[in-house]
Amino acid sequence: MTEVRVPTLGESVTEATVATWFKKPGDSVAQDEMLCELETDKVTVEVPAPAAGTLSEIVAGEGDTVGVDALLAQISEGGTATTSEAKAPEPEAEPESPTTPSGGSEMDVMVPTLGESVTEATVSTWFKKPGEAFEADEMLCELETDKVSVEVPAPAAGVMTKLLAEEGATVEAGGKLAIMSTYANSSAATDAGGSSAPAEGSSAPARKDTEDAPSAKKLMAENNLHADQVTGTGKDGRVMKGDVLKAMAAPATAPAPAAAPRAPVAADQAAREERVKMTRLRQTIAKRLKDSQNTAAMLTTYNEVDMTEVMALRNEYKDLFLKKHGVKLGFMSFFTKACVHALNEVPEVNAEIDGTDIVYKNYVNMGIAAGTPTGLVVPVINDADAMSFAAIEKAIAEKGAKARDGKLSMAEMQGGTFTISNGGVYGSLMSSPILNPPQSGILGMHKIQDRPMAINGQVVIRPMMYLALSYDHRIVDGKGAVTFLVRVKEALEDPRRLLMDL
Template identity: 55%
Template sequence: MTEIRVPTLGESVTEATIGQWLKKEGDTVKADEPIVELETDKVSVEVPAPAAGVLSKITAKEGDTVELNALLGEIEEGASGEKPPAASKDKKTNGAAAKSEGVAKGGAKDDSTSASEGKDVEIIAPSSGESVTEADIGEWLVKVGDYVNQDDPVVSLETDKASMDVPAPVSGTLKEIKAEAGSTVAVGDVLGIIAEGADGSSKSSADKSSGDKSSGESKIQGQGPANAPTPRAEASGGESVAAGADDQKLSPAPRRVIEEHNLDASRIEGTGKDGRITKGDALAALESGYSKPSQSKAPAPSAPRELGDREERVKMSRLRQTIARRLKESQDSAAMLTTFNDVDMTAVMDARKSYKDLFEKKHGVKLGFMSFFVKACIAALKEVPDVNAEIDGTDIIYKNHYDIGIAVGTEKGLVVPVLRDADHMSLAGIEKQIVDYGTRARKGDLKLDEMQGGTFTITNGGIYGSLMSTPILNMPQSGILGMHRIEDRPVVVDGEIVIRPMMYLALSYDHRIVDGKGAVTFLVRVKENLEDPQRLLLDL
């Protein structure tokens, strides 16, 4: 007997609601086949079968709230269902067999298809990381009829957090594009079809297969037509599909939130599979005040204003939309406050000047300022742990590790890759990692797991010439340090006015968890560690 348990659902997620069971007791399941859908505040996820057999017992019903690792059900391994399908009984069971193999078929094979094409292989939207459930098609890098080699990039996807290229799963000819540029697709959706081994001479077949879509039969087997991309199509009467959300089937989790708070489901845009409303969508709508009007429907949104000859409208990228949303959420949820100080950079600049050549010769990387700041911040975080903590409901989570996010500006927007366990890294290790992150960030090659889970963030506006700023928190973190440009300024040292290279420092912090005393103490320690780097060596 194999147990089905709630998997890890992401950072800070401790429970989920059973959305729906995709199988019922007594059904035969295959290993890794989705069997139950869970909904959290952030995302909907499908739990795959841990083994092949028969779903013998369901212990958690739809609508139940379950914690991590809770028992959901049991599978009797190796057992077969009461009515196993015969492999060659009729066309219907033949189609089911094809479905289990994940082969795209639209009934009988087209006689005009060349034998050299081999089988059709689907290009699937890959999983893009924790909490990422959908993406926009950026552009197709090849067109229908083009020959591609296995692992060649064929289409670029743009998620909330990064851009990525999807490689060809096999060598062959791109036979069909199922998701056009600009459309939104979910993880697991079919993006296109490659005729394996085809040499590019079968474009007419591809055109024919595209026309077969009008037959009303889904050609995507394995997940069924519900897995196809769901654009906001026009419904009868000219209303969008989303406008009928009140009438759509809601799973128990979002339905409970909508009913308890009298939300207007027609105004909630679903981000789940097939555009369904998730619990997270309902909670987001609650924060936005989407309650039902007492008598009349909410007014329709106003039409976009007309542009003049010297104006241009460009759709925001998903990355830019996410940056805007997260920054606004940070301002709305945290009691954000900023404290300032300035630091004399003489000691750090002298150290760089004295050892830069030797450092680069030995380690193969230049000695920059950022490694000094990372080390100075870690020492201060150890003294003021509140700045390295986060709020989770009515609890405070103290982090006994130091994963420092380094903000990197790119052409597409700001990304924050994370230095894992930075307290165990040398100055050279930090500099090498930062150079690598910066290079790959500008190429769009960062992985999503490299931008998640930071405990504190450092951002350097000085490289753009900023004199002073108030950085916005990178939620759920409680602190972010802003660096600025270095400039010679007159300061008083030992009763004399001298010229020193000075930098303003800004610490924005969440006042709900960090008191003013702690914030000021933290920033003073950073200042002291930079003005006298030997304090770091002596652990003072």
């Protein structure tokens, strides 16, 4: 007799609820076949069979609360026959194998590593259809994560046999995307009629046949919630207890749609509307910006800077700079240096809140916000405080090119301590940037515009730019914010101060 016990649930998690049993007493099970699903406050845990055999007894039923290492069920041994029975359905999933050409072999196309802490992606575009041939390393499809697009190359030359995840399907890191044949003959896969079936398993319609967790159903009934009002995160879209709790907390943000209700639309106008699902990147941008407003005590202070000296210095040395360093001298390196200079004097703008602690950073990882065709991203230049003008310009050019091409990795967008956003390139005269959490400050640059200014009792025309510093008032006082912006202004109006650390 083999015991099935509750596995380790995670740091500080001591108990879980039995959500769903996939097997009943008397059912045959194969080793590592999923027996049941447990639900904690944060995650869903699948429990595999430790050995092949027959499920003889279920000790903890659906809805029961169990602790770590508690007994869930017992499996009786004896089953070479039961093992083969449990795996019998597998050949049914491969009816198309006879179409594989003689001498060819099938190969799985897998989801590549998506980046640190990224566990899933959406299939954005398939470049190859079943039956089409391709070369090794030719792009088969494009995946979209919260931040970046990932291209999936062919692991070898061959023919696409079957797509396991259609466009729009959500896939996990390391999951299967498609099946290919390494025999490069277009007749290798003549029939892909059932190729969309696996993808449907991850789509919304399959939700109709999915049984929600008992604890979730009970909680929904107690709070008058319908399953359509809850987004399920369990297997095949199953609604778990944590999903219901999250939905119950939603009313705090629910009034937002009511503040701007969708007005009635005439029939002739409705026909001219287009509804497009938000991309993962746009959803993430929306969520992070709103979370930032909900979390931080955000405040913005403004100033203006006379760009005369910076522009003169840039015009004087831009040709020599390009010749020596191979990169153009722009304004961003001046602003980065000026911000580093100001952050040294006002370190709380470069700090962050962690619980009840303030974490001061003795380095500056500068985030440079960049607009791309798919949305706003913020690549990070690490240790910008130790870099020269040329090194900063090269880093900005490199990261900007990657951002436009969708080639930024997750690592290149993490760890920022302060951010600069330049809305001036789009013509913005003044705006209030939103913090990039957990950072406590972001500088907004704007359009350079000639304006009449009073200088030494005379009215003269000067190239002026409005600056905006948004900051978290929980950690940065008004005095510190104003001092920071004044130091940036002083450094830009007299760039020699940067050289002398004044």
